[in-house]
Amino acid sequence: MKEYTYSEKKDTRSGFGAGLHELGKNNPEVVALCADLTGSLKMDAFKKDFPERFFQVGIAEANMMGLAAGMTIGGKIPFTGTFANFSTGRVYDQIRQSIAYSGKNVKICASHAGLTLGEDGATHQILEDIGMMKMLPHMTVINPCDFNQTKAATMAIAEYEGPVYLRFGRPSVPNFTPANQKFEIGKAVMLNEGTDVTIIATGHLVWKAILAGKMLEEKGISAEIINIHTIKPLDNEAVLASVRKTKCVVTAEEHNRFGGLGDSVAQVLATNFPAPQEYVATNDTFGESGTPEELMEKYGLTEGNIVAAAERAISRKQ
Amino acid sequence: MNPHNKSIEELKDIAAQVRRDIVRMVHAVNSGHPGGSLGCTDYFVSLYFKVMDYSTDFSMDGKGEDLFFLSNGHISPVWYSTLARAGFFDVSELATFRKIDSRLQGHPATEEGLEGIRVASGSLGQGLSVALGAAQTKKLNNDDKLVYVLMGDGEVEEGQVWEAAMYAAHHKIDNVIATIDRNGQQIDGSTNEVMSLGDLKAKFEAFGWHVLEANGNSFETLLPALEEAKRSTGHGKPVMIMMDTEMGYGVDFMMGSHKWHGVAPNDEQLQIALQQLAVKVASDY
Numbered sequence: 001m002k003e004y005t006y007s008e009k010k011d012t013r014s015g016f017g018a019g020l021h022e023l024g025k026n027n028p029e030v031v032a033l034c035a036d037l038t039g040s041l042k043m044d045a046f047k048k049d050f051p052e053r054f055f056q057v058g059i060a061e062a063n064m065m066g067l068a069a070g071m072t073i074g075g076k077i078p079f080t081g082t083f084a085n086f087s088t089g090r091v092y093d094q095i096r097q098s099i100a101y102s103g104k105n106v107k108i109c110a111s112h113a114g115l116t117l118g119e120d121g122a123t124h125q126i127l128e129d130i131g132m133m134k135m136l137p138h139m140t141v142i143n144p145c146d147f148n149q150t151k152a153a154t155m156a157i158a159e160y161e162g163p164v165y166l167r168f169g170r171p172s173v174p175n176f177t178p179a180n181q182k183f184e185i186g187k188a189v190m191l192n193e194g195t196d197v198t199i200i201a202t203g204h205l206v207w208k209a210i211l212a213g214k215m216l217e218e219k220g221i222s223a224e225i226i227n228i229h230t231i232k233p234l235d236n237e238a239v240l241a242s243v244r245k246t247k248c249v250v251t252a253e254e255h256n257r258f259g260g261l262g263d264s265v266a267q268v269l270a271t272n273f274p275a276p277q278e279y280v281a282t283n284d285t286f287g288e289s290g291t292p293e294e295l296m297e298k299y300g301l302t303e304g305n306i307v308a309a310a311e312r313a314i315s316r317k318q
Numbered sequence: 319m320n321p322h323n324k325s326i327e328e329l330k331d332i333a334a335q336v337r338r339d340i341v342r343m344v345h346a347v348n349s350g351h352p353g354g355s356l357g358c359t360d361y362f363v364s365l366y367f368k369v370m371d372y373s374t375d376f377s378m379d380g381k382g383e384d385l386f387f388l389s390n391g392h393i394s395p396v397w398y399s400t401l402a403r404a405g406f407f408d409v410s411e412l413a414t415f416r417k418i419d420s421r422l423q424g425h426p427a428t429e430e431g432l433e434g435i436r437v438a439s440g441s442l443g444q445g446l447s448v449a450l451g452a453a454q455t456k457k458l459n460n461d462d463k464l465v466y467v468l469m470g471d472g473e474v475e476e477g478q479v480w481e482a483a484m485y486a487a488h489h490k491i492d493n494v495i496a497t498i499d500r501n502g503q504q505i506d507g508s509t510n511e512v513m514s515l516g517d518l519k520a521k522f523e524a525f526g527w528h529v530l531e532a533n534g535n536s537f538e539t540l541l542p543a544l545e546e547a548k549r550s551t552g553h554g555k556p557v558m559i560m561m562d563t564e565m566g567y568g569v570d571f572m573m574g575s576h577k578w579h580g581v582a583p584n585d586e587q588l589q590i591a592l593q594q595l596a597v598k599v600a601s602d603y
Binding site: 031052053055057060062063064065066067068069070071072075076093094096097104 | 381429436437440443449452453478
């Protein structure tokens with residue numbers, strides 16, 4: 001098992017804030033909009049240094065999506081910032097009509113996704129956003145795993161022409177991917193080559209997949225671990241190449257098992273190379289208040305859950 | 319500079335031709351929205367043949383041009399006809415309206431690349447936000463041209479309109495001229511019956527807008543109002559025209575009723591309508 005280390009834990013939302021600030025310096029077309037959550041989205045640095053390109057929208061997310069669509073007309077590249085729930089479900093029709101169907105170059109940047117925003121509870125813990133956004137034609141869906149990757153993703157999507165949903169979170173998590181990494185949209189990252197089971201993880205579950213890989217190694221199981229930061233378009237070739245080798249797969253995500261990464265992987269496998277798959281995901285439920293650690297434990301999103309799922313998947317191989 | 323810059327007499331003739339297109343388009347597919355289209359014809363003809371500065375060589379970014387957005391997308395027939403008559407695409411394409419493989423979708427869209435359209439509309443309440451965003455980009459680009467947007471009066475029942483109204487005043491977006499088609503009708507009946515709109519002029523003024531009123535079915539009053547609206551831009555406030563129109567204007571049996579909001583005329587009704595919409599030299603598509 002390849003060794004991964006980190007010097008500190010950092011929140012992915014700060015990776016977004018750092019990337020946005022870099023864009024402010026380097027790309028004069030980038031503008032930012034925020035719906036009264038500037039501090040939570042870590043957009044303060046951009047606001048301070050580029051005030052003429054920062055637009056406070058107030059608590060009016062529907063208007064924010066329409067404004068962003070309009071701002072693209074004339075060449076601006078708008079980045080919208082609010083919580084994942086208010087970036088998707090609250091404004092689905094605005095995104096659908098004014099952004100996705102209209103092919104607008106808007107970057108929808110969504111923090112506090114999933115259970116790990118913690119104590120605020122289920123009203124703010126969206127577990128359906130990946131599904132909603134990946135169903136929209138033209139939409140790219142990205143869920144990076146740590147600070148460095150979120151910063152790189154933020155900068156990369158400015159170079160890509162088209163609507164993007166960028167999902168990240170609140171808690172501090174190990175920052176283990178390289179600083180100044182090249183981020184390729186739609187390209188899976190191979191973290192560990194293995195032979196017995198493929199673990200495909202996204203977002204906060206990527207580090208847990210690495211921990212699970214070590215635990216499996218101690219049990220004599222060789223896990224191939226893939227970081228899928230881009231859920232749409234999915235790197236079908238990477239998924240198929242790995243599962244053709246290992247013959248079974250575990251998908252891991254901080255999202256409902258309906259509509260998330262797991263379903264995208266299942267579709268690729270079912271139509272190309274049917275293989276046993278186990279889901280590490282929430283099971284058609286809302287979240288609740290609690291610490292992030294308590295919630296991940298209660299809803300089955302730990303490295304231990306990944307290990308158990310891997311063993312189940314292996315046992316189902318023909 | 320407007321590429322056509324027609325006289326009032328010429329505008330009236332163009333408007334009659336656009337109205338002929340509208341009733342023929344909706345009749346041909348037995349669907350579409352003639353009522354609001356006919357009511358707003360004089361507004362569209364004013365913008366595209368007199369008021370707006372634009373190029374028919376369409377670019378999505380529209381830099382250095384006035385922009386127009388239609389928020390109440392269901393009145394697409396009047397927009398399509400006006401765009402074709404103004405030279406954005408050939409008038410023969412109007413015959414494809416609402417048919418399979420057409421660029422003239424039931425509600426306006428960008429997906430098929432129809433010249434003149436910059437955002438999809440139809441799901442109501444979104445166009446004002448889009449127009450405000452485009453207006454702010456014009457400011458960032460030091461582009462002194464204006465952004466026009468039309469909404470229906472029933473449409474302001476959507477909450478997003480008021481989010482946008484508040485935003486426009488707060489950010490002093492004074493390079494936008496919004497217009498509300500105040501025809502007093504919506505699908506289920508009059509606005510008074512369905513959802514009382516109250517004093518819309520006072521409401522927008524309370525939100526910080528500079529509000530004008532105009533009769534939208536008279537070039538003699540509409541053109542001066544549009545000129546006054548232009549003069550009102552650049553003074554720190556968004557500008558709104560409360561435009562009174564009659565749904566179905568120009569075809570007597572379609573006027574003054576919500577019943578022709580989304581219903582096409584039959585063969586006999588079409589002939590009566592065309593008789594009423596006389597032009598000096600009809601050039602039907």
